[in-house]
Amino acid sequence: MGAIIEKEIETGKANLEVFSSTLQELAATDRDIIAVTSDSRGSGKLVPFGQKFPKQIVEIGIAEQNLVGVAAGLASAGKKVFAVSPACFLTARALEQIKNDVAYSDNPVKLIGISAGVSYGALGTTHHSLHDYAVLRAINNITIVAPADNFETEQAIAQAAALEQPFYIRFGKKQMPLLQPDSESTFEFGKGRVVREGDDLTFVATGETVYPALQAAAKLEKEQGISATVISMHTIKPLDTGLLEKVAAAGKPIITVEEHSVYGGLGEACASFLFQSGHRNAFKIMGIPDEYTVTGSQNDIFNHYGLSESGLAEAALTLLNP
Amino acid sequence: MTALELQQKSVLYRKNILKYIYGAKAGHTGGSLSCIDILNVLYNYTLNVSPENFTSPDRDRYIQSKGHTVEALFVVLADKGFFPESDLETLCQYKSHYIGHPTRKVNGVEQNTGALGHGLPLSVGTALAAKMDERDYRVFTLLGDGELPEGSNWEAALTASHYKLDNLCAIIDHNKLQITASTKEVCDTNPIDDKFESFGWAVRHVDGHDVAALKEAFDAMPFEPNKPSLIIAHTIKGKGVSYMENVLKWHHGVPSEAQYHEAIEELDAVMATL
Numbered sequence: 001m002g003a004i005i006e007k008e009i010e011t012g013k014a015n016l017e018v019f020s021s022t023l024q025e026l027a028a029t030d031r032d033i034i035a036v037t038s039d040s041r042g043s044g045k046l047v048p049f050g051q052k053f054p055k056q057i058v059e060i061g062i063a064e065q066n067l068v069g070v071a072a073g074l075a076s077a078g079k080k081v082f083a084v085s086p087a088c089f090l091t092a093r094a095l096e097q098i099k100n101d102v103a104y105s106d107n108p109v110k111l112i113g114i115s116a117g118v119s120y121g122a123l124g125t126t127h128h129s130l131h132d133y134a135v136l137r138a139i140n141n142i143t144i145v146a147p148a149d150n151f152e153t154e155q156a157i158a159q160a161a162a163l164e165q166p167f168y169i170r171f172g173k174k175q176m177p178l179l180q181p182d183s184e185s186t187f188e189f190g191k192g193r194v195v196r197e198g199d200d201l202t203f204v205a206t207g208e209t210v211y212p213a214l215q216a217a218a219k220l221e222k223e224q225g226i227s228a229t230v231i232s233m234h235t236i237k238p239l240d241t242g243l244l245e246k247v248a249a250a251g252k253p254i255i256t257v258e259e260h261s262v263y264g265g266l267g268e269a270c271a272s273f274l275f276q277s278g279h280r281n282a283f284k285i286m287g288i289p290d291e292y293t294v295t296g297s298q299n300d301i302f303n304h305y306g307l308s309e310s311g312l313a314e315a316a317l318t319l320l321n322p
Numbered sequence: 323m324t325a326l327e328l329q330q331k332s333v334l335y336r337k338n339i340l341k342y343i344y345g346a347k348a349g350h351t352g353g354s355l356s357c358i359d360i361l362n363v364l365y366n367y368t369l370n371v372s373p374e375n376f377t378s379p380d381r382d383r384y385i386q387s388k389g390h391t392v393e394a395l396f397v398v399l400a401d402k403g404f405f406p407e408s409d410l411e412t413l414c415q416y417k418s419h420y421i422g423h424p425t426r427k428v429n430g431v432e433q434n435t436g437a438l439g440h441g442l443p444l445s446v447g448t449a450l451a452a453k454m455d456e457r458d459y460r461v462f463t464l465l466g467d468g469e470l471p472e473g474s475n476w477e478a479a480l481t482a483s484h485y486k487l488d489n490l491c492a493i494i495d496h497n498k499l500q501i502t503a504s505t506k507e508v509c510d511t512n513p514i515d516d517k518f519e520s521f522g523w524a525v526r527h528v529d530g531h532d533v534a535a536l537k538e539a540f541d542a543m544p545f546e547p548n549k550p551s552l553i554i555a556h557t558i559k560g561k562g563v564s565y566m567e568n569v570l571k572w573h574h575g576v577p578s579e580a581q582y583h584e585a586i587e588e589l590d591a592v593m594a595t596l
């Protein structure tokens with residue numbers, strides 16, 4: 001299992017770059033792989049895809065509801081469709097199309113939410129998606145995934161392409177460090193990935209918040225001698241309840257971390273499972289609170305709400321020493 | 323304001339748009355430059371709106387549907403005295419209310435926009451309320467041409483003509499470009515005029531950089547009794563800075579130091595001729 005990463009973590013690419021290169025590899029040998037975009041191929045890093053496979057990209061224009069409806073139609077006719085649009089518009093504007101045309105009708109579209117969470121920073125709330133886990137968790141028949149690093153991204157895209165099921169896969173914009181040597185990693189939907197093991201508490205993080213959780217764990221170890229487990233819970237639904245059960249059994253505090261509202265996301269999903277299965281571990285949800293989101297860059301927003309090395313280390317200490 | 327004074331304002335506004343985008347290292351440059359003459363004429367000639375009457379229920383309303391070109395709006399609102407221009411030095415910074423889209427935290431902004439396809443429905447509702455309350459205010463909304471494929475626009479276009487909203491004027495900043503390519507290549511919406519006419523609107527084409535023509539068009543609304551008015555403003559994305567004009571990457575390109583100075587020099591030269 002997880003290598004302990006105190007040293008320099010190898011820097012990777014933006015997950016979206018890896019999404020694009022993986023999709024190009026798939027498209028090269030499968031003409032049914034289709035990308036559908038809404039004036040979003042640049043932000044989805046799909047310009048090279050469009051140049052190499054002009055017949056496998058469908059441009060819809062700025063019309064996200066239409067994008068998802070068309071994608072569902074294409075999927076129903078046997079195409080392996082990746083509908084790529086900013087997470088904010090894809091999961092708010094086109095929510096009914098996702099609910100009815102994708103999930104309910106079981107058209108196996110892969111919805112790719114780009115620049116998710118607060119990746120758009122100072123563009124503000126219209127461009128943030130802090131609701132996507134919450135709304136999609138309440139819709140039956142869609143798997144929700146937030147890859148943390150390049151390895152998880154490549155695996156998620158390749159594996160999802162092979163599965164005839166609806167998926168929502170969410171990406172940020174930042175370059176993401178590799179969390180573990182690939183040789184030590186495995187990826188399976190619905191199975192959390194332990195990227196660090198410790199005895200005193202557990203961070204259950206997802207997407208671009210896994211890295212700050214790992215940094216916080218290193219800081220706690222170095223400065224306080226506290227050792228933390230860090231899990232990349234890349235699949236928000238279905239949740240890896242087996243892994244949670246195992247973690248909770250040790251009785252230590254659990255901190256969930258997500259770039260999402262504290263309502264309805266990974267934290268509440270974990271809390272709901274743990275409480276209903278009788279666990280009473282000390283528990284804290286770190287995310288974006290229910291308020292007018294502070295303005296600034298993604299980093300500013302992360303720091304403001306404690307989704308950072310020091311913020312998460314502090315939350316851990318508070319939970320350990322109530 | 324005379325046509326000459328408006329032209330001078332336009333140059334000043336263009337310089338300020340560039341100044342604050344250059345300062346923030348972020349912004350929607352091309353589309354701010356394409357719509358600035360429209361905002362100039364609206365705020366300096368057409369709209370009955372000012373910091374003094376902004377809370378009056380009778381003020382005219384301007385709702386910017388293409389919220390991403392907020393720099394154009396902020397620069398004009400600052401000039402009209404809604405807030406000190408120096409506030410714009412905080413554009414896009416931590417805790418600043420001057421973010422990359424219009425928000426009501428900024429004095430003078432009517433609605434929080436940024437997700438495209440919201441301005442027209444909001445404007446229809448606002449215009450409908452004027453009819454209900456027998457108020458005389460008018461509602462103006464500015465749309466991008468790339469924004470038109472959003473279905474909400476067409477739903478609202480139907481509502482507007484159904485309720486005979488002759489107090490509503492939609493303006494399309496028809497710069498023929500969006501992010502990926504030209505609007506023709508991405509999703510061809512032409513002919514825009516026939517489409518809106520068949521939806522019950524009265525339509526005019528205007529040179530969106532000709533302040534006199536814009537004044538005249540706004541003065542003429544409603545273009546037909548009992549119908550909402552649409553102005554298709556033919557514009558140039560990046561207008562006023564030669565190397566930006568009609569060049570796709572300036573949608574949200576930020577000038578380098580050298581490019582910034584080159585642009586300001588060009589605009590200063592234009593000002594000298596006015």
Ligand SMILES: Cc1ncc(C[n+]2csc(CCOP(=O)(O)OP(=O)(O)O)c2C)c(N)n1
Pocket residue numbers: 038039040062064089093350352353354356388390391436437438439465466467468469470495497499500501559573
């Ligand atoms: C609903 C929605 N989808 C996508 C975007 C992202 N986006 C911002 S600007 C833009 C292009 C707009 O083109 P156009 O309307 O022609 O604007 P202009 O050329 O005047 O800048 C896009 C796709 C958005 N802001 N809202």
Ligand SMILES: [Mg+2]
Pocket residue numbers: 466467468495496497498499500
């Ligand atoms: Mg345009």
